[in-house]
Amino acid sequence: MKLAALFSGGKDSTFAVYDSLRKGHEVTSLISVVSKNPESYMFHYPNIRYTQHQAQSMGLNHVFQDTKGEKEKELEDLKKAVSGVKGIEGIIAGGLASKYQYNRIKGVTDSLGLECVVPYWEIDSEEYWRLILQAGFKVMIVGVACEGLDKEWLGRVIDGDA
Secondary structure, eight states, X not given: OEEXXXXXXXXXXXXXXXXXXXXXXEEEEEEEEEESOXXXXXXXXXXXXXXXXXXXXXXXXXXXXXXXXXXXHHHHHHHHHHHTSTTOSEEEOOOSSOHHHHHHHHHHHHHTTOEEEOTTTTOOHHHHHHHHHHTTOOEEOOOOOSTTOOGGGTTXXXXXXX
């Protein structure tokens, strides 16, 4: 299937692209939605401008779409970005557990007649990490924003001992 990927540059969207390629899909483009709202429930914003370099290193087309990050209106911006990528049959998303994100992305793909490919949706988190590490991914903590992780985690590469 010919696909484009919603791409934040983080481990989940990157691993979803990797998985799709491994399964024989053709990934043509990465779509990064840049929210002006740091509290956006839909789109990650830290370091998203670096996704252009990731797309370039993968030899893929890259689409930036700005959004003010206003609830529900940001979906119109997502739809605009996806609509701009011609010839695709579906969209890859790296979502794991957010029903809020999944339902909205699925709504956009359904409205455009596209498949919504979310390869690790609702996977057990330990199983997910096992798959990432077995695939040889090196995941580095570049930001902390939750309880249990402090600045001591910054720069740490996650491995089987983390």
